[in-house]
Structures are given as C-alpha cells and as structure tokens.
Amino acid sequence: MTVRAVWNGTVVAESADTVVVEGNQYFPPESLRWEFFTASRSRSLCWWKGLASYYTIVAGGLFRPDGAWCYRRTSPLARRIKGRVAFAPDVEVVDGGGDRDGV
Numbered sequence: 001m002t003v004r005a006v007w008n009g010t011v012v013a014e015s016a017d018t019v020v021v022e023g024n025q026y027f028p029p030e031s032l033r034w035e036f037f038t039a040s041r042s043r044s045l046c047w048w049k050g051l052a053s054y055y056t057i058v059a060g061g062l063f064r065p066d067g068a069w070c071y072r073r074t075s076p077l078a079r080r081i082k083g084r085v086a087f088a089p090d091v092e093v094v095d096g097g098g099d100r101d102g103v
Contacts, residue, residue, distance in 0.1 A: 003027070006092040007067060010059035012036045013087075019080050021049075025093050026084035029070075042066050049078040057091065067091050 003025055005013040015031035040054040042065075050071045057067040067088045074082045087093060 001095055004094050005068075005087050006094065007036070007057045007064055007087075008060040008062045010036065012057055012059060012068075012091070013085065019084060021078070021081055021086075024086040026081045026086045029083055029085060032068075032085055037068065040066050044069075046071075046078075048075055049081065050074040055085070064088065064091065 002014060002016050003018045004011050005025075005027065011033070013027045013032045015027050017031070018025040018027050020026070036057055036059050037055040038058060040056050042054040044052045044054075046052065050073055052069040052071055054066040055068040055070070057064040068085050068091070070083065070085045071078060071081055072083060
C-alpha cells in the first residue's frame, strides 16, 4: 500500500515502504520530493532513538518549520528508522492506492 505525506495540498513524499514507530510513518529518503525540503538548524534528542535533525517544508507558498525529522544515526534499538523521515502531525499522512482517492 502506498503512503503519502501531503503539505498544503502538495505530495511531498510517497512510498510503499514505510516503517511505523510511535504512530509516525517513517519514509525512506529516496521517497521524498527533496525540492520541498530545506534543512533546519533544529535538533532534538530522544533517549531511545537518538539525535533528530529537522527540515522545513515549503509548498504552495507556505512554510512548515521543522515539519519533518530524521534520525541519521540511531541507537541500536531504533536502527529500523535510521535515515528515514517522519512528519509533524499537521502534515497529512494518508494510506491509499494509486492516487489520493484510492482509485
């Protein structure tokens, strides 16, 4: 099943190979449409996943600061999400078939 991340009506990531951790879909980096992402200076530390790096998403003239994050180096417990990207709750993540209407 294909999973899409949508910000401001724009599909910014799409993959049939996501990993769910703590309710977040983690997308492989090759599934992102990188033209919509800019690296952020923000970082956060999770005791079991590691250090997260963030991205600002820009689509349709709107900015979503720190709308996505990635664990480039993980703890051994979180190796399944190493290098994968997840999204803030206001970025719509939808399961579906061939297109957004499921057709």
